[in-house]
Every structure is written in structure tokens, then in C-alpha cells.
Amino acid sequence: MRRVLVGVAALAAAALFGWLLMTGLGRLLRAPAAPTADPVAEVPAVAPPTGPTAEGPKIKASLFLASEDGQRLVGVQQDVPLAEGTVAQARALMEALLAITAPAPYSSTIPAGTTLRGVYVSDRNEVFVDLDATVRTKHPGGSMQELLTVYSVVNTLLVNLPTMTEVQILIDGQESDSLAGHVDLRRPLRKNDGLIVTPEQKTQSPS
Amino acid sequence: MRRMIQVLVLLALALVAHTDGWGQGANPNALTLLSREGRRALPIVVINNQDYIAVDELAGPFGTTAREAAGGLTLTGRGRTLILTADQNLVSAAGRLVSLPAPVVRRDGRWYVPLDFLPRALGPAFDLRLDLRRAARLLVMGDLRVPRIVTRVDSGSSNASVTLEITPVTPATVSAEPGRLVVQFDADALDLLIPTLPQQAFISSIVPGDGNTVVIATGPRFASYRSSSSQPDASSSRLTVELLPSTTDLAAAAPPPPLPVDIRPSVPPTPSTGLRTVVIDPGHGGDELGAQGPRGTLEKEITLAVSRRLRTLIESRLGLRVFLTREDDRTVAHDDRSAFANNHQADVFLSIHANAAVRPLIKGAEVYYLSVERADAEARKRADDAATTLPALGGGTRTIDLILWETAQARFLEQSSQLAGFIEDGLRARVGMSPRAVQQAPFRVLVGANMPAALVEIGYLSNPEQEQQLTSAAYQERIAESLLDALVKFRTVLDRTAP
Numbered sequence: 001m002r003r004v005l006v007g008v009a010a011l012a013a014a015a016l017f018g019w020l021l022m023t024g025l026g027r028l029l030r031a032p033a034a035p036t037a038d039p040v041a042e043v044p045a046v047a048p049p050t051g052p053t054a055e056g057p058k059i060k061a062s063l064f065l066a067s068e069d070g071q072r073l074v075g076v077q078q079d080v081p082l083a084e085g086t087v088a089q090a091r092a093l094m095e096a097l098l099a100i101t102a103p104a105p106y107s108s109t110i111p112a113g114t115t116l117r118g119v120y121v122s123d124r125n126e127v128f129v130d131l132d133a134t135v136r137t138k139h140p141g142g143s144m145q146e147l148l149t150v151y152s153v154v155n156t157l158l159v160n161l162p163t164m165t166e167v168q169i170l171i172d173g174q175e176s177d178s179l180a181g182h183v184d185l186r187r188p189l190r191k192n193d194g195l196i197v198t199p200e201q202k203t204q205s206p207s
Numbered sequence: 208m209r210r211m212i213q214v215l216v217l218l219a220l221a222l223v224a225h226t227d228g229w230g231q232g233a234n235p236n237a238l239t240l241l242s243r244e245g246r247r248a249l250p251i252v253v254i255n256n257q258d259y260i261a262v263d264e265l266a267g268p269f270g271t272t273a274r275e276a277a278g279g280l281t282l283t284g285r286g287r288t289l290i291l292t293a294d295q296n297l298v299s300a301a302g303r304l305v306s307l308p309a310p311v312v313r314r315d316g317r318w319y320v321p322l323d324f325l326p327r328a329l330g331p332a333f334d335l336r337l338d339l340r341r342a343a344r345l346l347v348m349g350d351l352r353v354p355r356i357v358t359r360v361d362s363g364s365s366n367a368s369v370t371l372e373i374t375p376v377t378p379a380t381v382s383a384e385p386g387r388l389v390v391q392f393d394a395d396a397l398d399l400l401i402p403t404l405p406q407q408a409f410i411s412s413i414v415p416g417d418g419n420t421v422v423i424a425t426g427p428r429f430a431s432y433r434s435s436s437s438q439p440d441a442s443s444s445r446l447t448v449e450l451l452p453s454t455t456d457l458a459a460a461a462p463p464p465p466l467p468v469d470i471r472p473s474v475p476p477t478p479s480t481g482l483r484t485v486v487i488d489p490g491h492g493g494d495e496l497g498a499q500g501p502r503g504t505l506e507k508e509i510t511l512a513v514s515r516r517l518r519t520l521i522e523s524r525l526g527l528r529v530f531l532t533r534e535d536d537r538t539v540a541h542d543d544r545s546a547f548a549n550n551h552q553a554d555v556f557l558s559i560h561a562n563a564a565v566r567p568l569i570k571g572a573e574v575y576y577l578s579v580e581r582a583d584a585e586a587r588k589r590a591d592d593a594a595t596t597l598p599a600l601g602g603g604t605r606t607i608d609l610i611l612w613e614t615a616q617a618r619f620l621e622q623s624s625q626l627a628g629f630i631e632d633g634l635r636a637r638v639g640m641s642p643r644a645v646q647q648a649p650f651r652v653l654v655g656a657n658m659p660a661a662l663v664e665i666g667y668l669s670n671p672e673q674e675q676q677l678t679s680a681a682y683q684e685r686i687a688e689s690l691l692d693a694l695v696k697f698r699t700v701l702d703r704t705a706p
Contacts, residue, residue, distance in 0.1 A: 066566075068566075069569065070564045070565050070569050071564065071643050107565050140498065141497050141499065142498040143573075143650070144562050144564050144643075145498075145562075145564055177541060178541070178651045180497075181491055181495055181497060182560070182648070182650050182662075183648065183651065184650065184651040184654055186651075194646070194647075
């Protein structure tokens with residue numbers, strides 16, 4: 001009888017331990033803010049980079065827009081605030097790309113109203129760009145247009161941040177299958193030089 | 208104390224059994240037993256989402272007697288014995304252990320066995336040939352000839368055709384009766400799959416007739432028919448019944464009708480060793496509309512129409528097996544599309560799309576094959592470098608050649624690029640290309656395809672002129688012809704490299 005009691009006690013202890021382990025794990029798993037497995041750094045929310053009109057040092061950046069024929073990307077030069085560190089600089093570049101009024105004859109490839117939710121950088125030099133769902137819901141579709149949208153983001157970041165190697169686009173904080181049904185967004189993407197056309201690059205003064 | 212623990216254990220078990228849910232729903236369907244003696248319906252009971260049959264129902268058709276003893280059921284008949292145990296997947300059939308996909312169930316004094324019990328355990332024990340046709344809910348006993356018939360309906364503006372794929376090869380005759388066409392097979396019964404009919408006025412319904420016939424009830428536009436048969440491979444035959452309007456009706460029809468489909472193979476039907484099966488993927492579908500033209504034309508509709516035309520062309524001219532990843536307007540996940548091609552062991556995978564751009568002037572077709580990103584390349588290298596070693600049953604290990612789902616297409620890039628080149632040639636000759644004719648892109652649907660694959664953008668819906676073209680039958684036919692040309696060329700490449 002005593003043995004049985006000891007057995008029951010041991011079982012109860014094991015069950016309690018298991019329960020603690022499960023709930024503890026659950027909390028641990030909920031903890032990371034970043035949606036990727038890689039260690040990442042997030043832009044401090046308290047210090048958003050200032051807009052292009054603000055005072056302070058600037059860098060000349062190439063922002064990629066749809067070319068005149070609508071089948072390539074053109075790097076348009078624009079002043080973007082200089083930011084401390086890769087993450088903040090990537091965020092400044094993305095905000096400039098989302099806010100740009102495309103100079104004729106070029107056009108923006110990103111649906112109007114798309115907002116930036118966050119930027120992260122992994123220790124494998126991958127940039128993660130988190131956009132809100134507008135980029136998908138307002139997208140006109142078509143694989144050419146989807147390629148231009150994806151690679152205007154990828155190329156803008158990788159051309160201006162040469163130490164970075166790849167970019168992955170997240171939508172609403174989630175890894176996404178694709179934007180408009182074609183391009184595979186489950187992996188980080190490299191720069192696409194094949195899409196870039198280099199005409200006389202127009203310099204745009206800050207508006 | 209011991210008793211208390213026993214009670215607790217029983218309570219816990221009862222709780223587990225309860226939460227597990229013996230969800231039993233009445234199923235109006237029954238399993239039809241086909242034998243020399245005729246048909247007999249055996250009621251199907253659904254337990255835990257599995258189809259079961261009550262053991263006492265087997266007494267009539269199979270002459271079994273059941274005796275319950277010591278938690279088991281002994282089933283005897285024809286001098287053989289089967290032993291069933293409640294909640295066990297294993298049954299003993301004439302001394303041999305047989306595994307079932309679901310356990311034997313005893314409830315309310317009745318015993319139930321999963322349908323697979325019949326062909327796997329009962330048939331072998333009783334020396335009976337039992338063939339379970341799950342989709343048609345048929346159990347065929349003995350050497351009855353019950354061919355499997357998969358029916359498909361294609362409709363055009365001036366005709367409709369019914370294609371019947373028959374496995375194994377079975378002779379059939381078509382005869383016209385008032386208001387209907389009757390297809391009679393040289394068989395004892397039919398295992399028949401009939402799809403939902405597309406909108407058209409040639410066929411009002413397709414239904415199973417008596418025993419070995421299929422009845423095509425004709426619609427208001429039907430005037431005459433013609434039928435042809437072919438044999439795409441050794442194991443199956445194909446019967447095509449084309450329903451035609453009257454000639455006056457044809458003349459009155461506003462758009463000129465497309466040429467009747469040429470049933471005779473235009474390319475000598477030399478058996479190809481490298482190209483036997485083609486899977487065509489009509490892009491988007493269901494909730495996923497794809498691109499949209501200024502007049503409202505939806506990409507998902509155009510891609511399906513062109514895919515259907517291409518299938519008809521390939522089947523009739525090349526005699527290959529062709530499957531579409533979707534037959535109607537439905538949402539299909541990317542992975543399911545390439546998995547469909549892999550499961551059908553396709554030799555070529557073609558994904559059909561229509562394009563869109565912000566500039567309405569852009570037009571022309573484009574062809575894409577996969578570009579491999581770093582992560583994929585690394586994964587592939589890992590897979591190629593190290594064959595995976597797995598522990599084997601009974602000790603030891605075995606080495607397997609692992610093909611990562613994510614990198615399947617990487618092995619076929621060279622052939623895919625050749626295929627893309629042939630498609631470009633074909634499209635350039637008939638419909639014209641955009642300035643960016645062939646490109647590489649990380650397209651989701653191509654990644655998992657374990658065969659040469661390309662994504663074809665057949666034109667720009669955002670261009671008003673091209674939107675109009677893409678909706679016309681003649682233009683769609685030209686696209687299908689271009690892709691057929693490409694496949695003919697690619698076949699010679701595959702035949703050269705085939706073992």
C-alpha cells in the first residue's frame with residue numbers, strides 16, 4: 001500500500017513538472033517580438049527617423065521606381081536622412097520609398113497607403129521589412145507588377161546598404177506565401193540586377 | 208486503495224474515450240456489392256470519420272456466422288475463420304495477421320469493420336476476389352468487368368464534347384435515341400465518375416444508365432454527334448463524343464466557329480519515352496482573382512479557358528495524358544499545384560497566367576522559369592552532398608536519396624530554361640512577345656515542381672487591346688497552338704535524354 005502511495009505521489013509530481021514545463025515553454029515561445037528565427041534588432045520606437053524635409057545630415061540614396069516602359073526598375077536619387085546603424089537606416093530608406101512622389105515618367109510600384117510596420121536585421125545580414133496588408137489588398141496583380149513591387153523594396157535596401165545581402169518581406173508581421181500569387185516571399189531575396197535599367201539618373205531635390 | 212485507483216483509471220479512460228468522440232453520423236450512402244448474382248446494398252456507418260460496415264450485414268452476401276467470445280468476435284464461413292478484437296487494427300484472417308487502417312469497433316452489441324476489411328481480410332480468407340472502388344462506393348466480387356470511367360465535358364461556342372477515359376481498355380458503342388445518346392460498354396457494370404456540367408446548351412445531363420451504359424441527355428442546341436476512340440496507353444482507352452448543332456444553327460451563330468477539333472493525331476503517334484504526362488496549371492482561381500483588365504476580364508477565367516484548349520490540343524494531336532490542377536473556379540494552394548504535378552508524375556509542368564502592368568501600353572507574352580535564391584541553393588547543396596541516413600526497422604541504418612520539396616525544381620533548371628526557349632519561339636511566331644520575353648524569377652508555384660517547369664504569361668490584361676484578344680476564342684487557340692509547338696520540340700529533347 002505504501003508503495004502504491006509513493007507511486008501516486010511520484011506520478012503527481014511528474015504531472016506537475018510537465019504542466020509547469022508546458023506553460024513555461026508557452027510563455028517563452030510567445031516572448032520574442034521578431035517573427036523570424038534569427039536574432040534581430042528592432043528600430044527603437046521612440047526615435048523614428050525624421051522625414052526628408054527635416055534638418056540634419058543626409059545620404060544620397062537610390063530609390064527604385066518603375067521605369068517609363070513599366071517593365072524595369074530605375075534608381076532615382078533622393079536625399080534620405082542619415083541614421084544611426086543599419087536598422088535605422090533601412091527604416092529611413094523604406095519610409096522614403098513609401099513616401100516618394102514619383103518624378104515623371106517613373107511611377108511608384110508600391111500600392112498607395114501601404115505603411116511600414118517594422119524593420120529588422122538578422123546577424124546573417126538579412127533585412128526583414130514588415131509591411132501592412134495594404135501592399136497585398138491594394139496590389140493590382142500580374143506577375144510583372146508583383147516583381148517590380150518586391151524588387152523595388154529589395155533593391156532599394158541592398159543597393160544602399162551594401163553590407164546587407166538579402167531582404168525578406170513580411171506582411172502584417174507574418175511570413176507570407178506571396179504578394180499577388182506569384183513571387184515566393186517565404187525566403188529572403190537577393191538583389192535583382194536584371195530588372196534594373198540605368199538611364200540618365202534623375203536627381204530629385206527634396207520636396 | 209487499489210480499488211480506488213482502479214476506479215480512477217477507469218474514469219480517466221472513460222473521459223479519454225468521451226473526448227475522443229465516437230461521433231457517429233447516419234450516412235445515406237451504401238456500399239454496392241456487385242457480383243454475378245446481381246447488386247446488393249450494404250449500409251455504411253460513419254464512425255470517427257471512417258466508413259464502417261456492420262459485421263452482421265455480411266451474413267447474407269458472404270454466408271458468415273459470428274460468435275462473440277472473450278472480448279473478440281469469431282467470424283466463420285467457407286470453412287475459414289477470422290478473429291476480430293474490439294479497438295484493434297489487427298485481425299486474424301485464416302491464420303494470417305492483417306492490418307486495417309482503422310480499428311474494429313463494437314458498440315451497442317454490434318460489431319463494425321472498416322471497409323478495407325472486405326478486400327484485405329475477408330477476400331483473401333475466403334479466396335474471393337473483392338475489389339473496393341472507394342470513390343464510386345462499389346465492391347466488385349469475382350472477375351466481373353467493371354471499368355473505371357472518368358468523364359469530362361468541354362464546351363465551345365459551337366459544340367460540346369464528352370471525353371470518357373476508360374481503364375482498363377473496354378470496347379464501347381454510341382447510339383442515338385430520341386433526346387439522348389447512349390454509350391454502351393462491353394462490361395458487367397461501370398465505376399463511373401461524372402463531373403458537374405459547364406454552362407452550355409448541348410447536354411442537359413449525364414447519368415448512369417442500366418448496368419453498363421452511360422446516358423447523355425441532349426440539350427436544345429444538339430442536332431448530331433460524332434464519336435471517336437483512341438488508346439493513349441496500354442492500360443486505358445478514350446472515347447470522345449462530340450455534340451454538334453444543326454448546320455443552320457451554325458450559320459446563324461454570330462462568331463465564326465473554331466475549326467472542329469482534329470481527332471486524328473497530326474504528329475505520328477510514335478510512343479514518346481520522355482514525355483507522357485503534362486500537367487497544366489490554370490493560374491489563380493476561386494477567391495484569388497489574379498489580375499483584372501480595364502473591362503473587368505478576370506485573369507483566373509482566361510487562364511482556365513486557355514488551359515482547357517491546350518489540354519484538348521495536346522490530347523488530340525499528341526495523345527499524351529494531360530491533367531489540369533483545377534477544372535473549375537476554385538482556390539488551389541501553390542503547394543497543392545506543384546504537388547498535383549508531382550503526384551501525377553508529370554514530365555512537364557506549365558503554369559498559365561495573364562499579366563498586368565501599371566502602363567497600359569505594355570503587351571505581349573512572357574515566359575518565366577525559376578531563379579534559385581541563396582537559401583534554396585544552400586539547401587540543395589546540403590541535400591546533394593549528404594544522402595540522408597535513417598534508422599531501419601529491425602536495427603541498422605539505410606541511406607536514402609532525399610529530394611527536398613523546397614528545392615525540387617533546382618535540379619531541372621537547365622531543362623526548364625530549354626522549355627522556356629521553345630515556348631518563346633512558339634509564342635513569338637503566333638502572338639508576339641513583350642520586350643522582356645524570357646526571364647527568371649523566384650515564382651512560388653515552380654519551386655516544388657519535380658520536373659521541367661515554366662510559367663507562361665500569355666499577355667497583358669492591363670492593355671485594352673490585349674484584354675479583348677485574350678477573351679477571343681481565336682486568340683486563345685493561337686496561344687494553345689504555340690504551347691503545343693513548344694511541347695513537340697521539347698519532346699525530342701526529353702526523348703534524347705530518356706533512358
